[in-house]
Amino acid sequence: MSHGPSAAGGALVRAPEHAHAHEPYEPVFVGAMKQQLDETVAKYPAKMAALLPALWMVQESRGWVSDEAMAEVAEQLELTPAYVKGVVTFYTMYHQHPVGRHFIQVCTTTPCNVCGAEDVVKAFLEETGCGELGVTSSDGKFTVIEVECLGACGFATPVQINLDVHESVTPERVPRILAALP
């Protein structure tokens, strides 16, 4: 049982067993990315407001948000790394660990639950070989999590795979959906 998004933010996805932070850190905000960040900052009267967009830029280019990336974002926006971490851990969509190439979120909140969403979760866990929620498959391809209300309740069960939403997913459709992924 988690106590709010603060705890859930990181807890949804488990840390992989192998170490991942030994390579030297390459900054995200150089060249075009730096320019994009500057343009974003200009939309708001305070630099801090660019924090969520900046973290999205990090995640889009690196796949997850590392402590080093948080420190870089902090420096760019004149915040402290601790403050940035506080924000990152509040929101469920920032990954604090590397995740599978296909990040699969299955909605299991009440409206989808009454339409059989839990069977869809089971089908994804079996077909991807992940076995357990929040665990990345051994080939690094998949991570499956349950997500709270995707806001597509009339299309139960919606499943979001990276940026794409698949509507009205049934357990029978799962193998075909997975086979069509790049």
Added chain:
Amino acid sequence: MGYPHPSHPRETPVLSKYFGDAEARTLAGWRARGGYEALEKALGMDPVDVQNVVKDSGLRGRGGAGFPTGLKWSFMKPDGKQHYILCNADESEPGTFKDREIMRWTPHGLVEGVALAAHAIYADTAYIYIRGEFTEPYERVTAAVREATAAGILGDNAMGTGRKLVVHVHKGAGAYICGEETALMNSLEGKRGNPRIKPPFPAVAGLWAKPTTINNVETLTAAPYIVKNGADWYKAFGRPDNPKSTGTKLFSVCGNIARPGNYEVAMGFPFKDFLWELCGGPLPGRAIKACIPGGSSVPILTAEECETAIMDYEGFVAAGTMLGSGGVIVFDDQQCMVRQIARLARFYAHESCAQCSQCREGTAWTTKILERIRDGEGVAQDLDTLLAIADGMTGKTICVLSDSCATPVVSGLKKFRHEFEAKIRPDRARVTMQGIPVLPPLGVTALKPVAA
């Protein structure tokens, strides 16, 4: 229209008229359908006049609270301060998916509404905060803003009037609580999405402590139609005997129903006809058992109560529930209410921002007890404990997430108590480590004064 189903003749499609029509997504397509005429008209009007038209129309907030929109706008005065309009597109109330379709199919309709509202409240800058999971709506709205800006509809000289109207789109990152308006502002400012204590209200000190108006997507999208067609046209939709609820409303229907989707009806529509005629009633061979009519935070109705309820703000209150966001969740006779209410509680426990102890502890505690009843491990006194916790969670916190968790528990226990009792083990009572029975929680059994 009942997207993804064809429009039902008894629907009143205004906002949903172009759902499923891909051409309406582009600027040219939107203009061909009369788009941006209302904005042009509004820009030629004094902001106070725009406020008054919306006030006269009776439009009320479609996000859940139902606050009169024109009145909200009228709090904004030409005081020379920086004002902001903030569009709440953080739709995440379980059962609600109307804003998603508005943004997917008619993004220009929303952009027009946002620009019109900005003019009405003396603001030159607007932000549209879209929840992080809404990737397609984000793309559509961003593209619409880009198109409208390139065409000179938005920008430093909006539609050639010399008026500055700038719209920015902001992406959330996964947190139900950010749909609460003060949490929404904190999140936009780059903070954790913790709700703020009110007062000060956003109209006094909102985004960056400047006067701010926050409106839901559906509310803002309705405004241009009102400005274009007049307040009387809008007021005509609704029950003649109830002038407090006017216009059309989008209802999202989901759960165990034959035709789930978005339906737009005039206020005052009979809920029975809505469920059984428009939405096709239950799935073959099943019967509707219960329904939550306004998103997961409002009280549950039984099937009998659904048959007499009227679909407007006052009608649903008379039925003992609320219109809320218009997210209708249907449960049929194959569902276990204990299981589903436990699942709802888990949602709130997951989404609590953990700022207030009543909510942080209450949502978690409620979930634990409900799940143990669900699993056949509950004892008789658990039901009283649940009600005592619910009482401690209602009206005592900064925002209403805590109350929202208590609501389905209290109404579920009231209307489906037999289902809970059937799962309780009568042979068991909760005891302490020493074998002493646990006292009922405070507030359940009032202490009797000692006789003199």
